Amino acid sequence: MNRIDRLTAILIQLQSKRVVKAQEVADRFGISLRTVYRDIRALEEAGVPIGAEAGISYFLEDYHLPPVMFSNEEASALLFGAKLIGKMADESLREGFESAFYKIKSVLKRAEKEHLEDLETRVAVLARRRNEPFSLNVLNEIQQAIVRQQVLCIDYVANFQSQSSQREIEPIGLVHYSSHWHLIAFCRLRGDYRDFRTDRIQSLTNTEQFFPKQNLLMLQAYLDRLRVQEHLEEVTLWVHKGAALFMQEQRYIWGFISEESHDKYIKMKFMTQYFEGMGRWLMTFGKHVSIESPQKIKEMMQTLALEIQEHYLQPY
Incomplete structure (x- = not known):
């Protein structure tokens, strides 16, 4: 990638989130931190208003790029993502992604649109959902509660149980493995962290209560702790x-x-x-x-x- 393309890509990356660490930019493009600093300086000299936090993170100050054009490869990757979400997510997420995908396709060049139309009929994901009916459409509501640190009340049927139990939980993350989505949360009933398979949630209610984020583990910390605890x-x-x-x-x-x-x-x-x-x-x-x-x-x-x-x- 030449430097002009990299500068444009860095600008897009800065616009993608509130704060971007210099190391994230270096890792993405396989460049040194010194090169990142030079590229940021070049963007600043070009008139892009970039703010800095302690010299290690950057953010844009009221600056937006015009609508971005996608390459053929990027558009194809989004189509693959749409196919996977169609099989691995519930209706609440599928609807949101489908709406976003329409907006993305609206800014594609004619050649990329034709490419996607042709490719769409030639790519299929045949993974079965097994016993996961996604009838509740809970994934979108769960992710909202995770970000807002809100307590959820669920009726949950544990493995090898026929009756559900009501739990108040403090959600910290979602993980997909073994063909199912799993909600990781602190269970107030059990007084510890638990792994809840979303297809076993019979009902879900957002209590609108907030819990202190500092009291909870981060998702990766929970997964790391789980690996240590397992007797593998x-x-x-x-x-x-x-x-x-x-x-x-x-x-x-x-x-x-x-x-x-x-x-x-x-x-x-x-x-x-x-x-x-x-x-x-x-x-x-x-x-x-x-x-x-x-x-x-x-x-x-x-x-x-x-x-x-x-x-x-x-x-x-």
Whole structure:
């Protein structure tokens, strides 16, 4: 990227949020902090009113760029985002993104519009929502409460429970994993942080009560604490390359961390605490998977295999 394009991109980045750290600019463009300082000075000399906070952060003072034109690649990336949101978000978010996408398409050049129209029929996301009906359309309301630090009251059905319980919670973030959205919040009933799957929320009400932000963990701090608390153990597998092709999506659910290619096999390493669940998953790959370690998951696989054998030897 030449310097003129980079200066324009930096200006757009400064307009994208209230305050932008110099390190964020350096990381985005792969340049040194000294180069960032020179680029900021160049924009200031060009008449752009840039304010600074302690010399490490920058912000624009009542300055806006004219409508931005998107490149072909940027427009295509937005289309991919729209396809993913269509499968991974509820109606409240889909409507907001669809409205924003129409506005974006309205400023595209004719060639980019034609490109999107052609590409739209050739890109599909087939991920199923499984048991997550998104009937409540809660994601938009949840994210509003997170930003405003407002207490939510929910009726929640916990795992392996048939009855719901009412909880007052202080939300700190949303995380998507294992094909579901999870609301991370401080639960006043339990007196600790909890992970609530959004498809198990039967009803949600914003109490309009505010909670002090300083009393809560940040989302990343919660996730880091969770990793420390988990008693994870390493599992090493040898997987035939033909079978490994069918593991690509689900392996991350079971803590996949690395792989090495060896002739006809791939050596995979996982970090997990859910040995029975992982064992039942590995059973679906039959003789195409061999377990190197630990011994206890080998023994679990033997138990599962005997369980299946005994089941099918029963007369019916």
